[in-house]
Amino acid sequence: EVQLVQSGAEVKKPGESLKISCKGSGYSFTTYWIGWVRQMPGKGLEWMGIIYPGDSDTRYSPSFQGQVTISADKSINTAYLEWSSLTASDTAMYYCANTRGAARPFDNWGQGTLVTVSS
Amino acid sequence: SYVLTQPPSVSVAPGKTASIPCAGYNIGSKSVHWYQQKPGQAPVLVIFYDSDRPSGIPERFSGSNSANTATLTISRVEAGDEADYYCQAWDSSSDHYAAFGGGTQLTVL
Numbered sequence: 001e002v003q004l005v006q007s008g009a010e011v012k013k014p015g016e017s018l019k020i021s022c023k024g025s026g027y028s029f030t031t032y033w034i035g036w037v038r039q040m041p042g043k044g045l046e047w048m049g050i051i052y053p054g055d056s057d058t059r060y061s062p063s064f065q066g067q068v069t070i071s072a073d074k075s076i077n078t079a080y081l082e083w084s085s086l087t088a089s090d091t092a093m094y095y096c097a098n099t100r101g102a103a104r105p106f107d108n109w110g111q112g113t114l115v116t117v118s119s
Numbered sequence: 120s121y122v123l124t125q126p127p128s129v130s131v132a133p134g135k136t137a138s139i140p141c142a143g144y145n146i147g148s149k150s151v152h153w154y155q156q157k158p159g160q161a162p163v164l165v166i167f168y169d170s171d172r173p174s175g176i177p178e179r180f181s182g183s184n185s186a187n188t189a190t191l192t193i194s195r196v197e198a199g200d201e202a203d204y205y206c207q208a209w210d211s212s213s214d215h216y217a218a219f220g221g222g223t224q225l226t227v228l
Contacts, residue, residue, distance in 0.1 A: 105152035
């Protein structure tokens with residue numbers, strides 16, 4: 001069974017750093033892209049970026065370029081989404097999802113990680 | 120970036136047919152995928168490559184795509200179909216850039 005298991009909910013203060021994770025199992029981790037999707041409270045899905053764990057090729061949405069860092073450690077089948085300095089507007093649910101690549105669907109989704117940034 | 124436009128809401132009576140459009144420039148030349156998201160849950164793929172259904176998705180779910188509009192159709196709507204639905208495609212002008220529609224809330228009356 002394919003699974004993407006994300007790290008638990010986080011509560012942070014503005015200015016703090018954060019790295020959340022997404023661990024894949026049940027499939028060949030290095031041959032699927034992993035994408036990250038933001039969902040702000042009561043809002044829709046926003047694509048943030050994507051990484052190919054096989055060679056760490058990474059692409060960012062222009063809206064998120066420079067705001068977050070996407071990485072992966074293929075030795076432990078885990079992808080990451082990282083912030084160096086959080087703001088209140090980063091408060092959202094974050095999902096990871098896997099895909100074979102461009103033109104293909106996001107086949108499987110993680111359960112989501114809720115990030116709350118508040119002073 | 121590629122823009123996909125969906126109506127914010129669609130309402131339908133039980134047993135009737137719901138149609139959810141997704142508009143985008145020349146979307147008919149792209150592969151469109153649809154996701155269902157129920158409150159408090161992660162999205163689930165319900166239609167891929169315009170009209171294919173993953174295993175486990177009822178035949179009542181179907182899709183089409185032509186010109187500038189893709190459409191998700193749900194026949195014989197049930198109360199359990201009440202959810203948010205999102206279309207998704209890839210921006211072919213920018214390799215590996217994905218786009219989601221704004222989402223449509225389906226209400227079963």
